[in-house]
Amino acid sequence: MEGHLFQFALLFGVLGLAAAVSLSVRLPVVPLYIAAGVVLGVFLEPDEVVGFLGKLGVVFLLFSMGLEFSIPAPRDAGKFVAAGSIDWAFNFPVGLIAGLALGWSWQDSVFLAGILYMSSSAVVAKCIVDFGRAARPETETVLGIMVFEDLVIAFYLVLINTLIVTPSDEGPAAYLFALVRAAAFIALLIALARRFGKPLARLLAHRSEEGFTLVLFSFVLLVASAAEGAAGLSEAVGAFLAGLVIGSTGLKERASSTLLPFQTLFAALFFVSFGMSLDLRSMPDVALPGLVLVIVGVGSKIAGGYLAGRVAGHPPPLSAVVGLSLVPKGEFSVLIAALAASISSGHTHLAALTGLYVFALSIIGPIGMREADRIADLLRRRITPATERPTPGE
Amino acid sequence: MATRQTELPGVGTKHSIDLASGEELVVVEHRVGHWELARVDSEGNTTPLATLQSREAGELGRILSRGSISVEDSRKQMLFEEFSIDWVVLDDDSPLIGQTLQDSGVRARSGASVIAILRAEGSMASPPPEARFQEGDTLVVMGHREQVETFLRLFSKLAPES
Structure with a gap:
């Protein structure tokens, strides 16, 4: 037990340092947690307790994503779907093709496609606030694409869990059964939420702070474990669904503020244990494909975002800003990589590559966002002859 | 004069007013409690005007809703x-x-x-x-x-x- 206490003291100390560094260099904290994990992995063995608390971190991350999730108003939905589909069409197939080109199995390539596709909505939203971009017209499009991506990842997680992770004996019947079971579970949960959502909210609302926290914890973990155990879905999908249920009851704000400290703590442990699981020896092997992936991934995000911006009706410079805003990667790519690593030991390259990729894009992405106007202006100067160029404002 | 309200998921709520000048006045209510004012011209160029804490925003609201008292x-x-x-x-x-x-x-x-x-x-x-x-x-x-x-x-x- 004493060993554990010391281990956690060390872990949280290093993570706190990473968080402080992230604040002072104004970069997202997730890649620094992973880097801290890589360094700690040299001295410490990955531990069951850390792993379990990290799993709770995933549950809380996905729960708060479900909590925040809201379907956009129908009048805007057309635009979001168009822009989001373009983003998907540019980035998902690229990962699939890249995986197959690297000689990976199609399952691993599907994982890589998800990793390359998912921007980090948390990092993007934070950059938008930090860089004072909230009032700008293209921000609506960027955040609309994030909503679309969040919706896609929910389906993606359901599909990879039912089709890749769960079936033990392959064959159409097993896949069909897995899909039907997952769909039935989701339908049942939605039906229960409609029927018992209000009584559940009333039950939770009148509790004291302790009561509320404990009942909420119990509910989230119950749905997560039911999803994992009974429905062949992952605990992450279950937590997302639990978030959707609570988010529709009017307890959104309270649940969010109650769980935030736990989410911060445990999610940090998830990222650090992902970092600890990375094998430093495999890094040289993935450096070259990693560099190619970074170039291809950044390029296709910018190109897809540019086109999505144009389709949403923005002029070229703002469309370029949309493209640059979609680059940051974060928690979801790591989540997918960890899931891939958990189902087979043959995925060490995928995990190492993702670690490298997320690390690179979490640095490139926010810098690209901060300098987006200057980069867009540079692109315009290359295209527009100097005589026609309008004098820049301000 | 047309006004619109749009959700900015993860950020807050955006209110826009089309001004007679052809520009758009944008007010973003951040979830964390502050307010951002900006002016957007017809080409989408944005000029930030001010960032207000909630008390300041309340004071501005009272002034605007009453003339100049x-x-x-x-x-x-x-x-x-x-x-x-x-x-x-x-x-x-x-x-x-x-x-x-x-x-x-x-x-x-x-x-x-x-x-x-x-x-x-x-x-x-x-x-x-x-x-x-x-x-x-x-x-x-x-x-x-x-x-x-x-x-x-x-x-x-x-x-x-x-």
């Missing part, structure tokens, strides 16, 4: 399409003190009606003509916006410098 935080006010109801505290230098409702001619001079007098000793709804104003009274005044503003200018030190 600066107000205390505690004062309450209700605005409708055309008329407003306002709560006015009578200070010691108000010309109304000591006069009755009838003698003061508030209705004739401003057009606004005193619909209630609130005081510790006993408030009056629909005060009778012989009701006498005292220092510290809170008057509930109702009328068209201009009438209430005239009332404030004539009888309260909260009046704007015109």
Whole structure:
């Protein structure tokens, strides 16, 4: 037990340092947690307790994503779907093709496609606030694409869990059964939420702070474990669904503020244990494909975002800003990589590559966002002859 | 003039007003509690105007909704399409003190009606003509916006410098 206490003291100390560094260099904290994990992995063995608390971190991350999730108003939905589909069409197939080109199995390539596709909505939203971009017209499009991506990842997680992770004996019947079971579970949960959502909210609302926290914890973990155990879905999908249920009851704000400290703590442990699981020896092997992936991934995000911006009706410079805003990667790519690593030991390259990729894009992405106007202006100067160029404002 | 409200998931709520100049005024209400004001021209170029903490935003809102009267935080006010109801505290230098409702001619001079007098000793709804104003009274005044503003200018030190 004493060993554990010391281990956690060390872990949280290093993570706190990473968080402080992230604040002072104004970069997202997730890649620094992973880097801290890589360094700690040299001295410490990955531990069951850390792993379990990290799993709770995933549950809380996905729960708060479900909590925040809201379907956009129908009048805007057309635009979001168009822009989001373009983003998907540019980035998902690229990962699939890249995986197959690297000689990976199609399952691993599907994982890589998800990793390359998912921007980090948390990092993007934070950059938008930090860089004072909230009032700008293209921000609506960027955040609309994030909503679309969040919706896609929910389906993606359901599909990879039912089709890749769960079936033990392959064959159409097993896949069909897995899909039907997952769909039935989701339908049942939605039906229960409609029927018992209000009584559940009333039950939770009148509790004291302790009561509320404990009942909420119990509910989230119950749905997560039911999803994992009974429905062949992952605990992450279950937590997302639990978030959707609570988010529709009017307890959104309270649940969010109650769980935030736990989410911060445990999610940090998830990222650090992902970092600890990375094998430093495999890094040289993935450096070259990693560099190619970074170039291809950044390029296709910018190109897809540019086109999505144009389709949403923005002029070229703002469309370029949309493209640059979609680059940051974060928690979801790591989540997918960890899931891939958990189902087979043959995925060490995928995990190492993702670690490298997320690390690179979490640095490139926010810098690209901060300098987006200057980069867009540079692109315009290359295209527009100097005589026609309008004098820049301000 | 068209106004729109859009959700910015993970950030807050965006309110936009199309201005007569062809520009757009954007007000973003951040989830974390501050407000951002910006001007967007027809080509989508954005000029940040100000970032306000919630108290500052509240003060700005009160100023804009009332013309140019600066107000205390505690004062309450209700605005409708055309008329407003306002709560006015009578200070010691108000010309109304000591006069009755009838003698003061508030209705004739401003057009606004005193619909209630609130005081510790006993408030009056629909005060009778012989009701006498005292220092510290809170008057509930109702009328068209201009009438209430005239009332404030004539009888309260909260009046704007015109």
